[in-house]
Amino acid sequence: MNQVKKYRKRQHLSQRELAKRIGVARQTINLIENGKYNPSLNLCLALAHELGTDLNSLFWDGGEKQ
């Protein structure tokens, strides 16, 4: 599972606020956090940028098989 929720909480952002900042629907953020949608690289970059982190920290599971 990705770390989007953890980093979002760290930034004190709601799903709605984060969605608004990167220009997507709240449901999309919800699905990403729950691992039900694989975002495009552009969206991943926007998320990482907005959450003040990098792609590895957000999405890399450390090589564990899901």
Added chain:
Amino acid sequence: MKSKESLWLKYLRWSNGITGPLDERQWAELERIGNNCFEVFLSLEALIILVSLWLAIKLENYRNAYWFLFWGNLLALLVVGIYSGHSMKHAGLFDIEIISEERRKVMGEIILIALIRTAFFSIIYVLPLFLFTNGPLKEILFAHWQEILIVAVLFFLGSFTELRKRIKIIKDDD
């Protein structure tokens, strides 16, 4: 993530009754639903044409062939319409998510959208009256104003209710 939306995409959104802009996931959903609709419609069309040809050529029953073609097409459109509407609803493409403080503002916006839709619908409703009735537009409108008004009011109420049902109030603290 905000990309410039072309007129065609705006039209697609508008014709499907989707009010807000869509993101990449929602566009992908819409594309998937559209592709499925195309496949279903194509298969049904092939079947309808084959049966109509069989009725016409083999049985020489031209009247039934014509009616089968007509009603079959309508049915195919209905099936595709129901499927696309249901799928889009299931994918959340119609949802208007707001927080409770925005309710008043959004209600105003949906009244405006319903009014614009009603204006468009009224024009489409009046057009056949104008095309197939003799006389100037002013006289036609005067003769049918009650009927037009009732239809417009009913359409407005239906459109407003449909839009209102899409509103989902969410908590902002998630």
